[in-house]
Amino acid sequence: MSEPRKHHYIPQFYLKNWCGEDGRLICYKRIRSEVMCEPVAPISTGFQKDLYTLAHLPKNLRQAIEKDVTADVDHRASVALQKMIATKSTDTLTKEDRLGWAQFIVSLPIRNPDAVADIKETSTKAGLEKAYEQAKQEFPDWAQGETFGAEFEESVREDPFTRFLSDNYGLMVISELMLNPDYHDIILKMFWWVMDFSSAGISLITCDRPYMIFRSIGHPRGLIYLPIGPRLGFFASPDPMKRRQLLNQNIALVTKEMNRWEAKLAAQYVYAADRHHTPLIMKYLRAA
Template sequence: MASAEKHHYVPRFYLNGWTTQDESQALRLTRFQWKGGKFLAERVVPRSTACLDRLYSLEGVPIQDQQRIETDFLARIIDNPAGGVLHHMRTAGPRHDLKQEQRVAWTRFIMSLRIRSPEIVEQLNAEAPAELRKNLENDPEEYDTLAEEGDPETLLEFVEKEAPGFIDDFGKRLLPRLIMDDKAFKRIHQMHWWSGDFSDSKVSLLTSDHPVIIMPGIDHPGCVLALPISPTLAFFACPDERVVQFVLNWNRTSLVEWLNATVVRLASEQVYAIDDCQAEFVRNLLRMPTVD
């Protein structure tokens, strides 16, 4: 049923890379989080974490259309193609050579991870409807010249009548447009790409509910974009070949430690690992939620 839809803001196919089989043969990963003032390290299945009920559901449309952002956009256009690319990168290792359509799919996936989080959705839901109402109330004279007899008195009232719920859902409706932003897409797509193999590192790679690292900024000529893709592999992109060489020459374990520290600091609530060996490391860096 639509009312029971769970929407993953960190997709299961991505989290599966940190799973191992338990005694019941179930694939689980280790999830670190603060809850009720306690730091927890729990073994969980990917389908039960990094998800919220109806996170992307539209409320002002018929029930058969409520999940279309999740099913028609995120699943079909973003996650399904990216899942194949991720499988290829994990199996091919650092020697992978992505085709054009794979680069497009992977770029879209990276952009989605930056936008689809509960925090961004909450912000859009809080700000976008009010901004749209404000814009609809601008230039009332223009509407007056176009309105026909029997139409509502204002454009705002017209939209509320003809498209009930559209304004309240406007924040979620912006998600596809933000994820498909051409400027950010071109910036990432044109960077130098490679994967780092950290099988020889003393510590494994962590990930989190905000796993994409972009420092100092996507428009900076010295930008470094990084995304852990397994406990031993990380994806990198840089616009400058000199920065690429700097990263490649970094000590392997030191680079993993930097990646892990950054991923944990970027996390909103949850960090994921293949085991609990780095529990103390995560505990010291993961922000404790503020109590309202």
């Protein structure tokens, strides 16, 4: 059995909700000044090869994060998502469903290629700098030379275990963040609801960075939004009045505002169930 090397940072189970009868959804992307629009299957988009692959391990262990962490998060989130879509509500979610969905929400901002690269670079640099400063304190005479920094880094890289930790530490941090109960608890303590946008006359879009938060995660009036289909949106907030405030707004205007934010958040791709969003996406989608 081949190891999974196409790592979907936008899971297929999520994108399938925008698919038509042919199993494809509409994918928008900008190439220079032109916006391209084409139907794609969820398996063919929102992934990067070897995104979570661990280095310096046997082949059968390199995909441990993809197989044991993100796959588990996505499986449990897919169960919760299907319940929300079927009932247009969060009321039928079990405690386990809510935890799975909270983990998925937490994972979205940190599992994409930009975030993975940033976390890997930052964590590796911080680890090396800490070790470097410690070495200077323990070996002050040796550390006086001009070439100490380069020699130290080379010696670190020559040690197999240190090299393994250095090259994989960022991915370990990402796994830890995905499964950190402190982050889940923040979301689990919020009020959750699903909003039906069917009467808006406009379908909801999503993108390759779909997680959206108004204000901050810890703000008492903060608001999390994630489209979960062309007609349904998931919301969470510490403020129980947010739901009523949204329901009292013009549904078409709320839809347009949510779509505007999704188009602006996209890094490369915007996804939709139809081709009616070209003017909006041309205005807000940045160039790849």
